[in-house]
Amino acid sequence: MERNTVKSVLLALVVSPAILTSAYAVGGAKPKPDAETAGTKSTPAVDRVKARGELVMCADPYNMPYSESTPEPNGLDVDIAREIASELGVKLGHYWWRQTSGRRSVRQLSEQKCDVFLGLPVSDDFVKGSRSMVFTKPYYMGGFAIIKRKDSKVASFDDLKDKKVGVQMVTVPDVRLATEGVKRSLHRTPDSAVKAILAGEIEVGVLTSAAAGWLAKKHGDKLEVLATTRQDFAYPMGIGVNKGDADLRDAINKAIDKIKADGRIQKTLDKYNVRNLKVGGAKKKSDASPATEAPKKEAAADPANEEGLFGTNVVADKKNIKRGKNHYKQACYKCHGPNVISGNPNNLPDLRTFKGTVEEYVGIVLAGRMSTNPSSTFNMPAFGEEGNIPYSMEEILQMWVYIQDQPKPGSAS
Ligand code: HEC
Structure with missing residues (x-):
């Protein structure tokens, strides 16, 4: 029953180079107040919700302990959304959508299928990467x-x-x-x-x-x-709303304060046996600067533990590179170009110059990507076992070693 759902995919996505190598404390980051809307009195989104009589949440129908469409228990996100809706004086409505792909799931919000998307990590990185959303304060530490x-x-x-x-x-x-x-x-x-x-x-x-x-x-x-x-490892969990709905975000923040103070959040977490995590003990690398962190990685490369990327047996040898090339030709070539040389009219990224880490690469390939070019009709589908196009982790990593093996643009060939 447990799938690699949006929650874990999103957490995989935030394994960006920034988090791995910088001083970002992924825990404890606060959502930024929205400068454009702060101080305005009009409440269009709250009015819309009240007129409808429903606060609609996007949720996965089969994703316990977060959400489930069957009768009680409905999951902690659903229960918390219901408390928030009741604070706003409306009922809770649902837009059920199987959240197996992070990007496509979050898109349900920007397409206005719902008003709120619960259970998103309110970490600096995720907040910065989400241009169409603003976030509430966290309702618990996940x-x-x-x-x-x-x-x-x-x-x-x-x-x-x-x-x-x-x-x-x-x-x-x-x-x-x-x-x-x-x-x-x-x-x-x-x-x-x-x-x-x-x-x-x-x-x-x-x-x-x-x-x-x-x-x-x-x-x-x-x-x-x-x-x-x-x-x-700590991620404050908050709620995403569309950027234009910042007034709703403010109203939800007040509701969160209230249901936190009167114990309703804790009660809900207890119902599903979910910890409101405390952060403590060895602080590990989160406080270190990128410069002081670098040597640590080298020390960790233990030769006795010789294994391929991500604990698979994929290493950058001839066999894997060749297999990666074949997979690339099937899966990526149409958009990212033959021999990994991008030159199509949609101006898709040339993967030879991709600056991210292998972790970030895997995150992108598993989740898919929307084009940032407004006139482009190409969006990248989600690959991987749970994605739209099935590829195993080994195959995805073989494509990585193949891409890495290609000469960089501008180098003599
Ligand atoms: C249907 C078209 C399409 C296919 C097929 C496709 N991609 Fe993409 N890819 C995109 C688009 C669109 C973007 C985002 C471009 C942007 O940021 O505007 C992207 C972005 C990426 C990025 C991030 C690049 C960067 O510099 O930020 C990586 C890595 C990537 N793709 C890898 C792959 C791999 C590996 C495959 C094959 C398994 C693949 N893509 C298949 C369309 C595609």
Whole structure:
């Protein structure tokens, strides 16, 4: 049942070079007040919602513990949206949409299918990358937390060094723990990681706190989720509204204050066994400057742990490059050009000059991309197991090593 849904894809997306290599503390960032609308008195979006009698949320019909269209329990995002709607004096309405692709899902909001999109990371990076939205204040601290069997002695991230840690592939902990030299057990879904813990194959995992809490609840008293996480694994969760609806954002902020103060948020989190994470303990790299961080990565490249990218067996050898070339010809060539040389009228990016990291590349390929060129009719579809076009992680990484192998523009050939 647990899929690589929008929540985990979005968290994968925020693994941008900025987060990996800069001093951004992804936790604790505040949404910026919208300068254009601050101080205006008119409330067009609030009036629209009130006239309709409904605050409509975009939500996935099968994505517990966040949302589910079946009768109670509806999921924590739905329950919280219902409290907010009642504070605004309206009912809660739904626009159900399977959120398997991050970009396409969030687009439902800009296409005005709904008024609010809950459960978005209000981190600096994500906020900056979302041009069509403004964000409320966070309603709880989400992110990634340690889940373990109750009899395990693990008490903090410091205790993970000599353990094999269950992670969901291409999420923030997967990438960060890998660069820190921690051994990982890779899983496609949180469910599978939890099964491995229950079966005794691994002792601990680092999963989204929501999935971890919900799965721990399902397995009675065998599992426990730790309440404290690392700064760089903490993501304040907020609500996205369309930029033109900043008045609605302000009204929702007031509602969040109220339902936080009277305990309704905590009660909802408890219902689904989701921790409102605390940040503490070793601060790891989040406070370091990019310059002081760089050597750390080198130290983590442990030769005894020789493996390919992302824990797959993909390394940049002839075989993988050749396979990558074949996949590229099938999947990417039409838009990004033959031999990775872009020259089409839509001016799509020339991937030879892509400056991002492999993590960012994978995030883009899994989620797809809207063109930033208003006259372009090409948008990039989502690839990957859950995307519109099925490619495995290995195949996506083979394309990466192929792209990296191409001569850069301007170099002698
Ligand atoms: C249907 C057209 C289409 C296909 C097919 C396609 N892309 Fe894209 N790609 C785009 C568009 C559009 C963008 C965003 C351009 C922009 O930012 O305006 C993009 C952006 C990217 C970027 C980010 C580039 C940058 O510099 O920011 C990467 C990386 C990428 N694509 C990789 C791939 C790979 C790998 C494949 C094949 C698996 C692929 N794309 C297939 C249309 C496509």
